[in-house]
Amino acid sequence: MIQLTDSEFRRLVAFVRGNFGIDLSKKRLLIEARMYAVLARKKVSSFSQYFEMVRGDRNELNAMMNRLTTNHTYFMREPRHFEFLKDVILPAQEKTNRSRSLHVWSAGCSTGEEAYTAVMVMKEYFALCPGWDYRTLATDLSTRALQSAARGVYPEESLAGLPPQWRHRYFRRQSGGCALSDEIRREVIFRQLNLMEPFPFHTPFDLIFCRNVMIYFSQEARDSLVARFRDALKPGGYLFIGHSETIPHNAMGLRYIEPSIYQKGP
Template sequence: MRSSVEQVSRPVGGLKLTNDEFQKVRKIIHGYSGIFIQEGKEALVQSRLMKRVRKLGLSSFKEYLNYVDSDSSGEEFLALVDVITTNKTNFFREAKHFDFIESRVLPELRGRSVKWWNAGCSTGEEPITTAITLLEAKQHTGWGSVKILATDLSRDVLEVAKQGVYPASKMAGVPQDILRKYFSHDNGHFHVSNEIRKMITYGRLNLMDRWPLKGPFNVIMCRNVMIYFNRQTQQELVAKFHQLLEPGGYLFLGHSESIPKENRSFVNLAPAVYQKR
């Protein structure tokens, strides 16, 4: 799961986002979420803001940004954050991580209760994949209670995750036996089972804010999120993950992310897989 900013190639007709307006949006997003919007992403920001401008019936990006500033409820500010940050994910993404979980992590948890955190859960595919992996392994491994916490910055994607309903196009990478076992099919959409839903608690969390979380966690998955932060913020996040993990607990990052070798708090076991020393 990730909150990110992607490039788009087609310009939006009509209104033109000025450089000053673009810089203001960059500052707003970074100050609130820690995410850096790179230079050259003007077309993307313009197309995303246009959705809010049109919905509100405004005539310019300047008018929209003034509206954000004047909205004392803070609702439009959050709508701006939601529309600028995009969340891409899929079921069983980076499948080797789940192979590692099944072969290495879960046997170590045999007979124990499991406490898991999927940070940056997007629309729910990652925590659902996590739950399926745990349930499939539980048949021959066995442990106590299972609690999966799934968090994200965006209210929009969390609403999708809580609904647990996905179009058929989202299910391409899911094996047929898993589909039959953990999803029901209705009118072109797949509904995740109640068994899975009961394992996962969804909540909104800005990683830049204070974390009201209680550890220790056995596993933290924060994949394809830190790549959008600067080095200092990445180091701060890794330190906080370390505090919340149990001794020997596991941290999974995205395959384009890593912890510097000079950080002696974790040992690297596999690509983007770390264990707390």
């Protein structure tokens, strides 16, 4: 079996941290477990040889990062954020937002459940006052996760946190899982985006979800990302992070509202 040497491990960790923010320094077993089969399939004789291949080939790099990212997610994960959206953010928007458009970004969306849940919440909320535009941008590094997100077919367990009426309204059982309806799917635009690269957006966001992404990042990558999220928000816009993640309260122009919810100052 091909061995991952100490120096190859260090090189890979530095490469992934430098380019994608992800800290794999304590994930040696994960790297070995996820990469051995790939190396065998590629018929390379060492990690170094595979690494050279990856550095010169965008598709191979995507394939490696598809393997090294952790994409676990499900609908209505961390439901407090969606309650806060429905009970606090949307009523305030309804009163004050004359343009009737909301810019929402799910950053590190994985297979799409977070963005689709947000769209369902907004669709239900605005059902009685049509004319709102809440098309949502959802981005991830993993091309495999994004393909699955665009397909919109999920195992039944992934829907367990949704109200039963929503499961009936927005999904259809088919072979291989539950297919999301077009009326929700068409409200989300998926794009590949490495969060470590400059954001290519011109319009600031009302709401950014970046949940359970920064837990995998080095401290340095986290700090720079949070500062760039602040810049990408409108004054008064909200940032949701995962409940197991923290950023300094009231630092970097983001006011702590409640655990894992921050608001950009005016």
